[in-house]
Amino acid sequence: MQVFSPNILKTFEECQKKYEFRYIQKLNVPQLAGIYEKGKKIHALAHYYLRGDNIEKFIPTLTEEEKHIWNLLLNNKYFQMKYVNSEYNLTSRLGEFWIGGRLDAFMKDNNDYYILDYKTGAIPKNPQEDFQTMIYLICANEILKKGWGNNFNLSFVYIDLKNNQNHLITFDSDKNEHYKEILSLTCTKITTTKSYSKNLSRCKFCEYNKFCNH
Numbered sequence: 001m002q003v004f005s006p007n008i009l010k011t012f013e014e015c016q017k018k019y020e021f022r023y024i025q026k027l028n029v030p031q032l033a034g035i036y037e038k039g040k041k042i043h044a045l046a047h048y049y050l051r052g053d054n055i056e057k058f059i060p061t062l063t064e065e066e067k068h069i070w071n072l073l074l075n076n077k078y079f080q081m082k083y084v085n086s087e088y089n090l091t092s093r094l095g096e097f098w099i100g101g102r103l104d105a106f107m108k109d110n111n112d113y114y115i116l117d118y119k120t121g122a123i124p125k126n127p128q129e130d131f132q133t134m135i136y137l138i139c140a141n142e143i144l145k146k147g148w149g150n151n152f153n154l155s156f157v158y159i160d161l162k163n164n165q166n167h168l169i170t171f172d173s174d175k176n177e178h179y180k181e182i183l184s185l186t187c188t189k190i191t192t193t194k195s196y197s198k199n200l201s202r203c204k205f206c207e208y209n210k211f212c213n214h
């Protein structure tokens with residue numbers, strides 16, 4: 001069963017050739033560790049902390065910048081809410097397709113539920129219509145509906161740790177239908193595309209630059 005994740009959809013939209021390299025040919029190109037190192041450490045630390053592990057031994061391994069980011073997250077009002085789950089894999093059926101992804105954290109305040117996504121880099125340019133926002137909200141809504149009927153509120157929060165800001169997107173049923181439409185169209189496009197086009201405007205920072213005769 002193929003599960004369409006936000007990364008699969010984003011890659012396809014960005015450059016179909018890149019999608020072919022990454023997901024059809026399964027070509028993995030090592031990337032500079034430094035680019036993602038900071039984000040990975042903060043995400044791992046947050047997960048251990050939320051599930052109740054003792055994280056004291058990890059703190060001295062953080063750089064000064066990472067300690068600062070970690071403290072911003074610790075003091076974030078959404079991160080301080082009641083813990084439901086973290087590094088949480090969710091999937092949902094969407095017509096003939098499956099969509100899914102892994103939430104950084106799922107928190108609650110009474111009947112208000114929040115999907116948290118920590119960003120140490122930039123948040124999406126259009127967070128309302130980002131594939132990650134759409135997929136996570138649809139999947140979390142499905143799970144909550146099973147337990148609570150309609151007796152809950154759901155939001156997605158991008159925690160922008162670079163600028164110490166929160167960007168909140170509230171879920172509603174109209175938005176849900178709109179999201180489903182966009183995702184279905186994109187999944188259909190992916191499964192019916194036979195020849196993958198190149199987006200030459202994205203080559204400069206593409207890890208497949210050396211393989212691709214662009």
Ligand code: SF4
Pocket residue numbers: 015016017018021198199200202203204206207208209212213214
């Ligand atoms: S080098 Fe350019 S055309 Fe080739 S896969 Fe990357 S972005 Fe696409």
